[in-house]
Amino acid sequence: MPRLISAALEEAGIENPGRVSSGIDIVGDIAIVRLAGITLQEKRKVGKALLEELNNVRVVMEQEGGIEGEYRLRKLRHLAGEKRTLTMHRENGCAFKVDLATCYFSPRLSTERLRIAQLVKKKERVLNMFAGVGPFSILIAKLAGARVTSCDLNEDASRLHIENSRLNKVQGLVDVVVGDAAELPEKMKARFDRVLMPHPSEADKFLPAAMKLAKKGATIHYYRHVLGKDEDEAAETLRSELSTILPKRTRFTTRKVREVGPRWTEMAAEIRTRS
Numbered sequence: 001m002p003r004l005i006s007a008a009l010e011e012a013g014i015e016n017p018g019r020v021s022s023g024i025d026i027v028g029d030i031a032i033v034r035l036a037g038i039t040l041q042e043k044r045k046v047g048k049a050l051l052e053e054l055n056n057v058r059v060v061m062e063q064e065g066g067i068e069g070e071y072r073l074r075k076l077r078h079l080a081g082e083k084r085t086l087t088m089h090r091e092n093g094c095a096f097k098v099d100l101a102t103c104y105f106s107p108r109l110s111t112e113r114l115r116i117a118q119l120v121k122k123k124e125r126v127l128n129m130f131a132g133v134g135p136f137s138i139l140i141a142k143l144a145g146a147r148v149t150s151c152d153l154n155e156d157a158s159r160l161h162i163e164n165s166r167l168n169k170v171q172g173l174v175d176v177v178v179g180d181a182a183e184l185p186e187k188m189k190a191r192f193d194r195v196l197m198p199h200p201s202e203a204d205k206f207l208p209a210a211m212k213l214a215k216k217g218a219t220i221h222y223y224r225h226v227l228g229k230d231e232d233e234a235a236e237t238l239r240s241e242l243s244t245i246l247p248k249r250t251r252f253t254t255r256k257v258r259e260v261g262p263r264w265t266e267m268a269a270e271i272r273t274r275s
Helices: 003-011 040-053 107-119 135-144 155-167 181-187 203-213 231-245
Strands: 021-027 030-036 059-068 073-081 086-091 094-099 125-128 147-152 174-178 192-197 214-227 251-261 264-272
Touching: 003 021, 003 040, 021 107, 030 040, 030 073, 040 059, 040 073, 086 107, 094 135, 094 155, 107 135, 107 251, 125 135, 135 147, 135 155, 135 174, 147 155, 147 181, 155 174, 181 203, 192 203, 203 214, 203 231, 214 231, 214 251, 231 251, 231 264
Parallel strands: 030 059, 125 147, 125 192, 147 174, 192 214
Antiparallel strands: 021 030, 059 073, 086 094, 214 264, 251 264
16 A cells, blocks of 8 residues: 555544555646545545645545546546646656646656657657657657657647647647547658557557558557566567567567556567568
């Protein structure tokens, strides 16, 4: 159990806190908690306790269930504090406006976003097929000075991405396209040195499009949520999946990004297209 939740449960006077299944994410000044095993009234008490515990938090929301729907949104219920879902999140020297009711955003990918940005060279042209409000794309543009094309089906997220590009002074380096990433090969002539696919639940459906959009010798960053008892089993499952999708003799490596649930791991594959 996260220490913050444990302290809030104790402060709220919840008996036998060990029975509570919990988790917490903090996006800007909004805390998103997952609480199971207590009543709604008790959850509201925990929310108020968190407001007192965390000076930088103004809103506490409960996430009910997982990430769902075409736009990968959280189902949120207000527990305490101000009643809003729009916030300003800061990470890696960038600032991002995020509306948690209409846009997907995970603060747990901050390290991964920095890792990818540090790989990019200034001369590269980068495509982000699932850009959201722009955390991967904007950091790449700001850190590497590379040109980035961002795509997302969610108009609300794309609108905030454009605003965030201006906010971080990279609007001249980032182009935002609203639409289905699968249709990009038919809509644009450009080909890219690096392609990002941060959509771990459905990336396999878009890999053929990514291969068409990548230059010869390009790198594709492919993310998947994979079931397995440990990292080795998850890696083997990912390798098996890619071997059925990719052209023969395509080279790739796999690595663990993070744990996302019991027996579920977010894995990444760096795919190198043939020269």
